[in-house]
Amino acid sequence: MSLPNKITLVRIALVPLFMLFALADFHGYEGIFAAVIFAVAAFTDGLDGHIARSRNQITTLGKFLDPLADKLLVSAALIILVELGKISSWIAVIIICREFAVTGMRTIAVKEGVVIAASIWGKLKTVTQIFAILCLLLFDAPGIVGTGLGSVIAVLGTILIWLALAVTIFSGVDYFLKCKDMILKEM
DSSP states (O other), X not given: OOHHHHHHHHHHHHHHHHHHHHHSOSTTTHHHHHXXXXXXXXXXXXXXXXXXXXXXXXXXXXXXXXXHHHHHHHHHHHHHHHHTTSSOHHHHHHHHHHHHHHHHHHHHHHHTTOOOOOOHHHHHHHHHHHHHHHHHHHTTSTTTTTSHHHHHXXXXXXXXXXXXXXXXXXXXXXXXXXXXXXXXXXX
16 A cells, blocks of 8 residues: 555544544643644645655545545534534535535546546635634633634634635535536436
């Protein structure tokens, strides 16, 4: 197994660990622990792709596992943020539904021999989601809560989750418009 695929598998393995720390009671420090694990997992997303491209180790398994790992991590984080009362459930549902819809479309494209590369909007979606999730995990952590920094992080997290939602919707529409002929052919 290639190094990029091993890194992707580590990201998948970090999802339950992230969930454990996010939902456990560590006297208020669970948000910090969860944010660190989430940040490490998110960092591996760029790392595995960079290594795969630089070493010419792009594999079919990697093309499947990498987006799956991303969706597992972000979906778990959004569901946890809903459970913690930090975002509304409808925001999580829209973002997660877009992820499944684009994945389904990519599956159809693979059958047609078409590779759908991530667009700039898809990459922006990922970045805004990651930073929104990190802010929302951290704003009420000990040492931050009650300070001006906690308020800034809370506002930033709110702005970023709304931005992530907007970019998520826009990028989903963009993917579907680019693939409308293929979709119509399958209908």
